[in-house]
Amino acid sequence: MEAYIREIFNSIQGEGPYAGVRQVFVRFCQCQLHCEYCDTPQTRSNAEICRIERTPGKGDFYSIDNPISRDDIVEIIGNLWTPSTRHISLTGGEPLIHADFIRTLEPGHPLYLETNSGLPEQAQKLKDMVAVASCDIKLPEHNSTRDYKKLLKNELETISILSRTSQTFVKVVVLPGTTEQSISPAVDGVASIDENIPFILQPVTSDRPVPPELLFGLMDFAGKKLKDVRAIPQTHKMMGLL
Numbered sequence: 001m002e003a004y005i006r007e008i009f010n011s012i013q014g015e016g017p018y019a020g021v022r023q024v025f026v027r028f029c030q031c032q033l034h035c036e037y038c039d040t041p042q043t044r045s046n047a048e049i050c051r052i053e054r055t056p057g058k059g060d061f062y063s064i065d066n067p068i069s070r071d072d073i074v075e076i077i078g079n080l081w082t083p084s085t086r087h088i089s090l091t092g093g094e095p096l097i098h099a100d101f102i103r104t105l106e107p108g109h110p111l112y113l114e115t116n117s118g119l120p121e122q123a124q125k126l127k128d129m130v131a132v133a134s135c136d137i138k139l140p141e142h143n144s145t146r147d148y149k150k151l152l153k154n155e156l157e158t159i160s161i162l163s164r165t166s167q168t169f170v171k172v173v174v175l176p177g178t179t180e181q182s183i184s185p186a187v188d189g190v191a192s193i194d195e196n197i198p199f200i201l202q203p204v205t206s207d208r209p210v211p212p213e214l215l216f217g218l219m220d221f222a223g224k225k226l227k228d229v230r231a232i233p234q235t236h237k238m239m240g241l242l
């Protein structure tokens, strides 16, 4: 099998409770959503070429043609592995679009899935393979889709599936316009699955910062129903990493 990949490189996870963990990132092409804060909009469509880091963490890229075979990707991941690297981060775009391909990988290292959670049938295919699942829940103000109700239902179904077999946490990007009302269905939905699932509020990285008082208020609002609520910014951007 083959897949369209945007880039493969070694870096440090910058989001959520695994921030600081070294990973090989495989950034897949394509996404079914269109969030207004997206920091990888170029990944929403297929790319003709994939850029590959030559030396782990150096940012010295070369290019190869897409699509790329399973064997080539496994070899590239092996070349980018280092003694402190702990996971293969499947990111995008939306990696669950490529679930059939990911099933063929068997790369010999733990898989860390970064998903928008919108494709539960695809999540079902990977549920026994993923060590860590970072599951987004989008908010209405993200403008990710025309049918928010359906997206939220799918996201909660994905979280329910993956949390049975993987270390799963939920990530919600907070915008300056986010309100208790807009995060309420996400909080209730996660609480109905398992109140212990970590619920990460990630203030958007932007020149319009999220006011601290808004973040504190949202944390306390979510904390009434969920046991592990945290606020974690995108730390890789602070370090100038990919």
Ligand code: SF4
Pocket: 031, 032, 033, 034, 035, 037, 038, 039, 040, 041, 043, 092, 093, 094, 116, 144
């Ligand atoms: S789900 Fe992720 S990759 Fe897709 S549009 Fe939203 S932020 Fe971008």
